[in-house]
């Protein structure tokens with residue numbers, strides 16, 4: 001079966017792309033038999049750095065892709081073709097930026113699904129709206145279907161939440177019903193090896209998010 005390719009992406013920096021990707025990847029790694037590759041396309045190399053720090057232990061595979069090389073698009077396609085023959089699932093971590101930036105544009109073209117972390121601040125909501133409004137332009141050049149999912153991240157008590165529902169439907173966005181709160185454990189618990197929690201705790205908000213992720217992305 002062709003592996004699913006899922007990009008964690010948005011215009012806004014610091015919304016939780018890398019955090020969400022790494023929490024989800026660690027849960028996939030520990031709870032399923034899926035062979036997972038993370039392609040780190042962010043020049044900050046956040047995932048790769050933690051992978052290197054933890055390299056004495058068994059983690060999922062991480063490949064850092066350099067978009068500042070000659071013909072990056074061609075090489076990216078080659079890397080993906082090889083990866084698709086070896087892995088069941090491919091996650092892509094992207095830097096913040098415009099949808100027309102090469103790494104974001106080409107990653108979306110290759111993806112089956114996007115996970116868009118959304119923080120409920122006016123600045124984040126405006127940036128996310130701009131990002132989502134431009135998705136149809138990319139879809140014109142996309143040969144395969146794309147699911148676009150929004151995940152509320154760093155949820156707190158702010159009153160901005162009612163504005164988030166306005167995002168649903170823009171660029172095909174479907175909002176997850178399970179948010180992630182603003183919690184210290186999501187800062188401290190980042191690992192390419194260890195799961196953030198045990199799947200036994202059914203009421204744990206991460207587990208509720210993860211169940212929804214697996215259902216929506218057909219990961220069984």
Ligand SMILES: Nc1ncnc2c1ncn2[C@@H]1O[C@H](COP(=O)(O)OP(=O)(O)OP(=O)(O)O)[C@@H](O)[C@H]1O
Pocket residue numbers: 012013014015016017018019020042094095096153154155180181182183184186187
């Ligand atoms: N749910 C959360 N609770 C608490 N802290 C969080 C949460 N999500 C993310 N953070 C923190 O917010 C900061 C930004 O998160 P992260 O690096 O994952 O965002 P990003 O979208 O990948 O950023 P960039 O655009 O720079 O790549 C980090 O310090 C991270 O630990």
Ligand SMILES: [Mg+2]
Pocket residue numbers: 017018019042046093094095
């Ligand atoms: Mg990041």
